[in-house]
Amino acid sequence: MHVVPAPRPARLRPVHFDTAYFRFGRHSPRIMASSSNFPGNLLGTFLSEAGSIGAFGLRAIRVAFQSPFELREVVRQIYMIGWRSLPLVVTSGMAIGVVLSMHTRATMERFGAEALIPAALSIALIAETGPLMTGLLVSGRVGAGIGAELGGMRVTEQIDALESLAVDSFHYLAVTRIVACMIAMPILTTAMNFSGLVGGFLAETTVSNVSLRLYFHQAFAGIGFVEFVAPTLKTVVFGFIIGTISSCLGYTTTGGSEGIGRASTRSVVLSSMGLIVVNVLLVRMIFLIFPGGAM
Amino acid sequence: MSLVDHAVRFDGVTKGFDGRRVLDHVSFDVPRGQACCVMGRSGTGKSVTLKLLLGLLKPDEGRIYVNDVQIEALDSAGLVEVRKTIGFLFQYSALFDSLSVGENVAFPLRRHTHMSEAEIAECVRERLAAVGLEAELERMPLDLSGGMRKRVGLARAFALQPSILLVDEPSSGLDPITTREIDNLLTDLKTAGKTTMVVVTHDVASARRIGDKLVILHEGHIIAQGTAQELDQNRNDVVQQFMESDTEVQNAIQR
Numbered sequence: 002m003h004v005v006p007a008p009r010p011a012r013l014r015p016v017h018f019d020t021a022y023f024r025f026g027r028h029s030p031r032i033m034a035s036s037s038n039f040p041g042n043l044l045g046t047f048l049s050e051a052g053s054i055g056a057f058g059l060r061a062i063r064v065a066f067q068s069p070f071e072l073r074e075v076v077r078q079i080y081m082i083g084w085r086s087l088p089l090v091v092t093s094g095m096a097i098g099v100v101l102s103m104h105t106r107a108t109m110e111r112f113g114a115e116a117l118i119p120a121a122l123s124i125a126l127i128a129e130t131g132p133l134m135t136g137l138l139v140s141g142r143v144g145a146g147i148g149a150e151l152g153g154m155r156v157t158e159q160i161d162a163l164e165s166l167a168v169d170s171f172h173y174l175a176v177t178r179i180v181a182c183m184i185a186m187p188i189l190t191t192a193m194n195f196s197g198l199v200g201g202f203l204a205e206t207t208v209s210n211v212s213l214r215l216y217f218h219q220a221f222a223g224i225g226f227v228e229f230v231a232p233t234l235k236t237v238v239f240g241f242i243i244g245t246i247s248s249c250l251g252y253t254t255t256g257g258s259e260g261i262g263r264a265s266t267r268s269v270v271l272s273s274m275g276l277i278v279v280n281v282l283l284v285r286m287i288f289l290i291f292p293g294g295a296m
Numbered sequence: 297m298s299l300v301d302h303a304v305r306f307d308g309v310t311k312g313f314d315g316r317r318v319l320d321h322v323s324f325d326v327p328r329g330q331a332c333c334v335m336g337r338s339g340t341g342k343s344v345t346l347k348l349l350l351g352l353l354k355p356d357e358g359r360i361y362v363n364d365v366q367i368e369a370l371d372s373a374g375l376v377e378v379r380k381t382i383g384f385l386f387q388y389s390a391l392f393d394s395l396s397v398g399e400n401v402a403f404p405l406r407r408h409t410h411m412s413e414a415e416i417a418e419c420v421r422e423r424l425a426a427v428g429l430e431a432e433l434e435r436m437p438l439d440l441s442g443g444m445r446k447r448v449g450l451a452r453a454f455a456l457q458p459s460i461l462l463v464d465e466p467s468s469g470l471d472p473i474t475t476r477e478i479d480n481l482l483t484d485l486k487t488a489g490k491t492t493m494v495v496v497t498h499d500v501a502s503a504r505r506i507g508d509k510l511v512i513l514h515e516g517h518i519i520a521q522g523t524a525q526e527l528d529q530n531r532n533d534v535v536q537q538f539m540e541s542d543t544e545v546q547n548a549i550q551r
Contacts, residue, residue, distance in 0.1 A: 153393075157388065157390060157393075158386050158387075158388065158390040159390050159391075159392055159393070161347075161352055161384075161386070161390065162384070162386060162390035162391075162392070164350070164352055164379070165350055165352075165379060165382070165383075165384035165386075165453075165462075166379070166403065166404045166407065166452075167375075167376045167377075167379035167380045167404075167407070167408060168407060169372065169376070
């Protein structure tokens, strides 16, 4: 019997995930030509990358409960990550609220259900739009910042300098940023939700005479504790994802200024993708845990 | 053999990267209170030597003793204790660029002492005055010249008054006058503070000024060690080329 030999699996090459997936330009022909098993290579690289980031996150969870707790640095990072993101989040929230309100009105008017506009807007914002938009905004602003900052510190030996000063650089730099992201995200999401509702109210006042009190009464009428808490708390997971991915890529940067740029870009791309994918799982979980109450 | 007189000791240390041996069974020691200059061409493992001493890298083989403690066997908590006794001046200073000059020097004091803020401020002023930068307390590292950054790095490395100071390329990127100033500072610290120093350099003139003992690394091995005078008499070609390099520069300047 003639046996066709199985194709020899191509050796895994250290192709960067973003290079292969997101920069199909001058790199792609080289990558494609380098291996006869292109999709397999990408899968291998992706799994390797995901494994490294996962191990980094698990180490962060373990180290977070070890002394010293670096509370001063955590507070500083909450200020840098949370407070400094607030103008971006509030402005975006108001704009999203205005746009959502206009779209909702256009639909509701057809059925004569304008009175439901505040409730519809609040459900849309609090259940999904607010958490996800906040996550994406923070992954853009903070993810890039952490990736570039830690990458710069690695390249300029500042991380080695911390170690030489008898400081656990992993705890001091990575864990504090991850914890700060986890604390800042629900607060920023709440700010996004509230500013979205304010934006919606402002849009409504241009076309109707609804009062502020009535508007917010209607907006919160359909929102219970579970409806607010579950989607807001899932942003703690978003914060963990953003903090872990960007800290991991920055902390392990190699390759000078090009490496810093790569860490920054990949932090945004991977953390945005990560939280969009994980969001699907979290929403499913929320529906399982709160079958009647969750939105 | 007693290790009491040696602050630093390498015993048959081997370290490789990607299958290439950068250090191959390297052994040397540094008597307490003396300065040892490790020299060699680029890529011969000089900086690796310092990172091994600090426990930032682990040796593949051999033992490293710092103040009689075998450091490659220590866990992270043990390394933290050892590192408190070591100061490190990095090649490009590695100052924390988000902190001011004063905050950089205060950083190890805040982390590892119970001093009050007033005591820390006084100590920072003292350390900066010792390197002639008392007036630059509030400036940011990026606003400083290379020589000034090096001096701030020295003040930070010496903030906790470590018994051992590791210095990576003190003359790198500096003009000859600033290089001499840094060398003088290091010599003063060694004399006044009785500090043991391991200085990595390729600048023979600096090594002659600072070092009580010189070690020359070549292709992963130590090919010569001793005082500058002893190495001047060494017949090895590489050693001779090294030791004569500063004489050639001096002759060229005089011509």
